[in-house]
Amino acid sequence: MKCLLYPEFDRVEMAEAPLPRAAAGEVLLKVAACGICGSELEGFRKRSPRRVPPLIMGHEFCGVVEALGEGVTNVTVGQKVVSNSLVPCGACVRCRRGDTHLCAQRQIFGMHRAGAFAEFVNAPARSLIPWPDGLPAEAACLAEPLGNGVHIVNLTHHLAPRTVLVIGGGPIGLMTQQAYQAMLGATVFVSDLVPERLHAATALGAKRVINPASEDVVKIARDLTDGEGVDLVVDAVGGRITKQQSLAAARPGGAAVWIGLHENDVTIDTYEITLPERTVFGTYAATQAELQTAVDLMVSGAVDARTWTTVLPLDRGVEAFQRALAAKGSDIKMVLAP
Numbered sequence: 001m002k003c004l005l006y007p008e009f010d011r012v013e014m015a016e017a018p019l020p021r022a023a024a025g026e027v028l029l030k031v032a033a034c035g036i037c038g039s040e041l042e043g044f045r046k047r048s049p050r051r052v053p054p055l056i057m058g059h060e061f062c063g064v065v066e067a068l069g070e071g072v073t074n075v076t077v078g079q080k081v082v083s084n085s086l087v088p089c090g091a092c093v094r095c096r097r098g099d100t101h102l103c104a105q106r107q108i109f110g111m112h113r114a115g116a117f118a119e120f121v122n123a124p125a126r127s128l129i130p131w132p133d134g135l136p137a138e139a140a141c142l143a144e145p146l147g148n149g150v151h152i153v154n155l156t157h158h159l160a161p162r163t164v165l166v167i168g169g170g171p172i173g174l175m176t177q178q179a180y181q182a183m184l185g186a187t188v189f190v191s192d193l194v195p196e197r198l199h200a201a202t203a204l205g206a207k208r209v210i211n212p213a214s215e216d217v218v219k220i221a222r223d224l225t226d227g228e229g230v231d232l233v234v235d236a237v238g239g240r241i242t243k244q245q246s247l248a249a250a251r252p253g254g255a256a257v258w259i260g261l262h263e264n265d266v267t268i269d270t271y272e273i274t275l276p277e278r279t280v281f282g283t284y285a286a287t288q289a290e291l292q293t294a295v296d297l298m299v300s301g302a303v304d305a306r307t308w309t310t311v312l313p314l315d316r317g318v319e320a321f322q323r324a325l326a327a328k329g330s331d332i333k334m335v336l337a338p
Contacts, residue, residue, distance in 0.1 A: 003118035004317030004336065006044070006053045012321050017056065020114065020122040022069035029081070029123055033137035033311070034116040035060035035145065036324045036334045038170060042261055045325070051111050058115035058336070059085035059108060062131050062140040072125045080131035083116075084291050085109055085144045087124050101151070101285040117317060119338045129292050132299050138335045139298050139305040145171050146294035146303060147286030149179035152234060152257055154290065155283055157184065161231035164188045165221050165249050168236035168260060169197035171333040174204060174308060176234050176259075181205050182302035186231075189224065191217045191245075196330045200308040221249035229254060238262040244269075252276035259283045314338040 005015040022028040037060055043051040051057065062082045065075050075081060088095050088103035095103050109115040114122065131140045149172065164180045166173045169192030180186040181204075190201035191210040198209040210220050221230050229251035235242045238260025246256035247268070255278060273280060286294070297303040312320045314336050324334040 001119040002314055002338070003056050004058075004314065004321065006051070006055045006057055008053050009047045010044075012044070012318055014315065014317055017118065020120055022067050022072075022122055024070040025072060025126070026069040026122050026124050027065050027072055027075060027128070028067040028069075029061075029063035029083070029116075029121050030066045031061055031063045031116045031119060031121055031338050032080075033062055033141040033335050033337045034058040035141050035171070035309075036321060036336065037145065038172065039261060040110065041325055055110065056114045056116075056118050057110035058117035058121075059110045060141050060144040061109070061116035061121065062137055062143070063116070063121070066120065069125075074125050075128060080133075081128040082131045082140050082143045082291065082295060083109070083123050084127045084147070084286070084288060086285055087113070087127050090126065098287075101287050117314070117336060119314065127288075129288060129295065132295065135295070135299055136306065137337060138309060138311045140295070141335060142171075142175070142305040142309070142333070143291055143294040143298065144286065146175045146179065146297065146305065147291045148172055148259065148283070149176035150183070150290040150293045150297070151286040152176055152259065152283050153179045153183045155281055156232060156255060156257060159232060159255055160184070161186055161255075163225055163230040163232075165217075165230045165233045166190045166201075166236060167217070167233065167242045167245060168192060169194065169201045169209075169332075170236060170327070172259060173197075173234070173236035174200060174332070175303070175305075176236060177201060177206060178204055178303045179297070182297055189221065189230070194327070194329075197332055200332060203307070204304060217245050218248045225251065228252070231255070232257065234259065236260050240266040247272045247278060247280075250278050252278070255279040255281060257281045257283055309333040309335050311335045311337050
């Protein structure tokens with residue numbers, strides 16, 4: 001089968017790989033579409049030890065069941081399905097308490113097991129949900145990143161935020177923006193350096209967009225909220241400056257959510273957490289139920305996952321990956337369609 005291979009650090013190439021065979025509890029999927037995730041791009045840039053080549057990456061995908069492994073009864077050959085990005089063990093203490101996305105033995109596609117930048121991929125049946133008719137492949141494959149946004153909303157819904165600032169108008173930022181709008185009816189502001197991303201955020205319903213190249217993000221967030229700051233800030237960049245901004249732009253008693261992974265080490269003024277009683281949340285991935293919510297939101301039309309994405313065939317995988325790395329202009333989200 002054809003695949004986009006990560007054969008060694010600093011290089012991707014089109015290659016041939018053996019056709020996978022479904023093990024017990026797994027299915028063989030014919031991949032319909034797979035998104036290129038920012039975490040894969042960051043891992044590639046930084047030679048991350050979490051993604052060691054040679055490897056087929058790709059964890060945002062949907063496909064059609066081609067063959068069943070032993071013991072699989074919840075899906076059928078020919079069925080269209082969407083996959084979660086991770087595979088929980090289902091037995092550890094975290095899984096038993098319902099935190100399957102935090103499973104101590106979790107496997108992630110394109111990290112611990114082969115991913116879906118390929119014509120076919122093996123997937124455990126327990127990681128799959130139905131892919132509804134009428135939802136295009138290029139949208140269905142993005143249920144996983146939208147699931148991250150749904151998870152953030154669920155993580156913070158008890159705070160009932162009315163005003164939300166999303167720092168970073170990339171795919172996760174735009175999905176999180178739409179999740180807060182659709183699920184909580186929140187007023188959302190979006191900050192990004194790329195004009196095309198700001199245009200997309202506006203088209204998707206952002207009340208105000210901010211370009212840090214010419215505007216003070218924190219000042220504007222406060223100006224828009226009578227000097228207080230917003231109820232909640234989502235940092236979808238994860239840089240040193242953006243983490244600091246996420247605290248400064250949140251009102252006293254408000255919260256910051258960190259999902260971006262751009263930089264790890266950062267100096268924080270802890271008094272900016274303690275004295276104004278701000279809360280900081282870390283967030284990671286999504287549960288199966290949240291993946292289903294993501295699919296439902298797209299089917300209902302409450303979330304748009306298509307107008308700001310670029311779809312290229314798998315044969316142009318190297319080009320797609322390099323364009324995603326450059327992140328210029330309208331290349332906000334790249335999707336490979338075998």
